[in-house]
Amino acid sequence: MMLVALALLIWIAMWVLNVRLATGENANTRTIGLLVPAIFGLTILVVWELLVRGLAVPLVILPAPSHVLSTFLSELPTLWLDLQQTFLKGALSGYIIGCGAAFLTAILVDRYDFLKRGLLPVGNFVAALPIVGTAPILVMWFGFDWQSKAAVVVVMVFFPMLVNTVAGLQETTAMQRDLMRTYGAGYWPSLTKLRLPAAMPFIFNGLKISTTLALIGAIVAEFFGSPTMGMGFRISTSVGQLALDMVWAEIVVAALAGSAFYGVVALVEKSVTFWHPSQRK
Amino acid sequence: MHKVVPVLTVVAAMFALWYAAVPFMNVKETLTGLERAGAVVTPDNPIERRDASSFGLVFRNSFAIPATYAQDRPRLPAPHQVAQDLWETTALKKVSSKRSLVYHGWITLSATLLGFAIGTAAGILLAVGIVHNRAMDMSVMPWAIASQTIPILAIAPMIIVVLNSIGVQGLIPKAIISAYLSFFPVVVGMVKGLRAPDAMQLDLLKTYNASQNQGFWKLRLPASMPYLFASLKIGVAAALVGAIVAELPAGGARGLGGRMLTGSYYGQMVQIWSALVFAAVLAAALVLLIGFAQKLTLKRMDLS
Numbered sequence: 001m002m003l004v005a006l007a008l009l010i011w012i013a014m015w016v017l018n019v020r021l022a023t024g025e026n027a028n029t030r031t032i033g034l035l036v037p038a039i040f041g042l043t044i045l046v047v048w049e050l051l052v053r054g055l056a057v058p059l060v061i062l063p064a065p066s067h068v069l070s071t072f073l074s075e076l077p078t079l080w081l082d083l084q085q086t087f088l089k090g091a092l093s094g095y096i097i098g099c100g101a102a103f104l105t106a107i108l109v110d111r112y113d114f115l116k117r118g119l120l121p122v123g124n125f126v127a128a129l130p131i132v133g134t135a136p137i138l139v140m141w142f143g144f145d146w147q148s149k150a151a152v153v154v155v156m157v158f159f160p161m162l163v164n165t166v167a168g169l170q171e172t173t174a175m176q177r178d179l180m181r182t183y184g185a186g187y188w189p190s191l192t193k194l195r196l197p198a199a200m201p202f203i204f205n206g207l208k209i210s211t212t213l214a215l216i217g218a219i220v221a222e223f224f225g226s227p228t229m230g231m232g233f234r235i236s237t238s239v240g241q242l243a244l245d246m247v248w249a250e251i252v253v254a255a256l257a258g259s260a261f262y263g264v265v266a267l268v269e270k271s272v273t274f275w276h277p278s279q280r281k
Numbered sequence: 282m283h284k285v286v287p288v289l290t291v292v293a294a295m296f297a298l299w300y301a302a303v304p305f306m307n308v309k310e311t312l313t314g315l316e317r318a319g320a321v322v323t324p325d326n327p328i329e330r331r332d333a334s335s336f337g338l339v340f341r342n343s344f345a346i347p348a349t350y351a352q353d354r355p356r357l358p359a360p361h362q363v364a365q366d367l368w369e370t371t372a373l374k375k376v377s378s379k380r381s382l383v384y385h386g387w388i389t390l391s392a393t394l395l396g397f398a399i400g401t402a403a404g405i406l407l408a409v410g411i412v413h414n415r416a417m418d419m420s421v422m423p424w425a426i427a428s429q430t431i432p433i434l435a436i437a438p439m440i441i442v443v444l445n446s447i448g449v450q451g452l453i454p455k456a457i458i459s460a461y462l463s464f465f466p467v468v469v470g471m472v473k474g475l476r477a478p479d480a481m482q483l484d485l486l487k488t489y490n491a492s493q494n495q496g497f498w499k500l501r502l503p504a505s506m507p508y509l510f511a512s513l514k515i516g517v518a519a520a521l522v523g524a525i526v527a528e529l530p531a532g533g534a535r536g537l538g539g540r541m542l543t544g545s546y547y548g549q550m551v552q553i554w555s556a557l558v559f560a561a562v563l564a565a566a567l568v569l570l571i572g573f574a575q576k577l578t579l580k581r582m583d584l585s
Contacts, residue, residue, distance in 0.1 A: 022416035060443070130564055136544060247439050251439075
């Protein structure tokens, strides 16, 4: 009971601290902006740890963060193998193929107004569908290894990327296009010098949405069959063995990989679209 | 009208591609079956056939093309096979039958709707808290945004099993996963929406001596509606995906996810396809329904 009371106490203390920081004088500085969520996250971890210990929650329901951390550290080789299988082989290759194909299709679609009017509503419709459901089909076609995972990822990222790129290519104003024409620029120069750069914020929006979709697709596809490694495989088998510490360690890996993937794309975006109002300081 | 013709053309092209792909995908199994039935196929050696390309096989055995459209267990079912299976499992079966897609669809839909309602309500509440409480905003908001980059769907099997071990089964665990998935889009969208009124509008209310409560009900909440509906559309699609994925480890082969899983165990492609089409129709209907509510609401508010 002591630990539970302590958890409650820490929660209240940290909350008071955060309220102070958030309403204090320096609330708008960058340090405080980072400090407040960090304190909040840390508090949750500490409270979780204390509650699990204090209430003696069994491992098969919720492992303590320290337990997850020790599993994470001791199982690093396995986790790295799973990450390679699911992220580098499955998700990343599918992401590159899918986004690349969608980009090229978008440029083609953009040239023909008829295609644009036809494909865009269809693309918007498909983007809202539960495409993960194609996973069992694609696993059956491409086998259990990473190729089928990449295929699921391709199907998942294609339409969001397509819709965003086509929308981006329409971003230029009539005035800008006219200016290009007065320079005597044909289709290709005005595409590479004006319309693609103008489309970049949209393209990166599509790329960022796709990072999460890619990981989800690769992990869920493994629930339908995989070689004896991979994040989805490990999660479903560890759940079956009630080894929840391993499941949580795998979730930590997924979270790290997901935010790192997103972060890298966001960084590239920052350097490519430095001119855009949302990126200027 | 300006859109109908192009859209129909694109859809027709997709179906044409689908029909064209069927012989190539199914040719090997079809030839094996035909050979057993006594037909002469080239090459007549099964091992040679296994290593041959599908293209060559189709052209050298063009008599087999009709048969590829009528396989019992095709690798790629033809659209009419899927349509026929859909018709048989929705219209011809009793709704209470375990072979009826309506029965399975309802299991998934009820979990989706319950989860979506919980997720939306919690999301709106949290958004209101975030907008009104600066400490909450600074603590929670970065995590809410960061959580969108994480494949949350991965925890679905764990939630199912853990809740199962403490005795919660059936609808609730699936609804929790759906709620979890629809929660974050709603929070992020709703916070954006509640912050949509600009300083001028807020100042105007201040000059009217409006209280914070009145400001909320009369300005912030109405202003947030376009944002809310946009994120509801994302949320309901995510909730459906959550419910389907949650059915994979739930066992019992119930729901659309269960149909897909049993289909993949027993190699019943037609069953997977019809579950997929049914799920797609369900998703489209849910999104359209919200779009309809959006149109009605925004029209009454003169926002559209």
